[in-house]
Amino acid sequence: MQHNKYKHIFFDLDRTLWDFNANSEITLNQLYRDYQLQNIFGSFLFFKSRFEYHNGKLWNAYYQNRIKKEDLMYRRFYLCLKESGADDLDLAKEIAQDFIEISPLQTKTFPKAHEMLQQLKEKGYQLHIITNGFNEVQYKKLTNCELISYFTEIITSEDAGANKPSPLIFEYALQNTGATTSNSLMIGDDLKTDIAGARKSNIDQIYFNSNKTKHNDDVTYEVNELIEITKIL
Known part of the structure; x- marks a missing residue:
């Protein structure tokens, strides 16, 4: 006792x-390959760094009740895509859904x-x-x-x-x-x-x-x- x-x-x-960081990187890598995101971001490291930036800012906004859960989930990808010249809300929502499904399967x-x-x-x-x-x-x-x-x-x-x-x-x-x-x-x-x-x-x-x-x-x-x-x- x-x-x-x-x-x-x-x-x-x-x-x-x-x-979170290790499991998120594995998930983002899979999404980068599945959606051929090199055509938008040029490199995985750039995609990952932009995701981490927007994800952090949006979580802070969520803690302060400034955004809803549903918005956080897709906006972290939408903002990455938009600033890299791909203003595609539907694509952002697809990627977001996959992230939510793949991420919790990681076991590190x-x-x-x-x-x-x-x-x-x-x-x-x-x-x-x-x-x-x-x-x-x-x-x-x-x-x-x-x-x-x-x-x-x-x-x-x-x-x-x-x-x-x-x-x-x-x-x-x-x-x-x-x-x-x-x-x-x-x-x-x-x-x-x-x-x-x-x-x-x-x-x-x-x-x-x-x-x-x-x-x-x-x-x-x-x-x-x-x-x-x-x-x-």
Whole structure:
């Protein structure tokens, strides 16, 4: 059993357990080939860099409730196509649909993710997910990576009606799991959404800083590799 005050451990999914960047690159590569996008973008690296740019900006807009989910899904491709001279909404929507179908089939997780989760489960912790991702995608990711069996509750922003860092999603998570702020711990890679959100809700945090990014944020704990979490817990 656990040897400290924590009982409920909440994990972010993308870029914390599921390697979004690696899995996204595999998916984009397939789309680049399938749709012969070299005719529009000239190189895969250019296509990938433009997708990452627009995807990041649109997710920020989504967190601030400035765009809807459906718009985010296709606009990240539409804007890439449009700025490269292919103003084709139908093509963007086709590519977007394929991305949503192919991406969750990818199974790259961060090193030692399974081993760490198994150890925590064996120690008696209740493990949960809190994700801003979309239901139909996140459940597929968890299933295909064989991560889903570790978790008691999957809390999505769609179900909660709020995105991290809003206190509403953390309140929803506590209610749904029977956890309290004092016996909970949030683990995530994003200082703005995961860490600041948990801190504002009086929940301790572990910042998963896999890139060893320099920062001045106030975090409860920090790790560069997932397996280090087992030394804290």
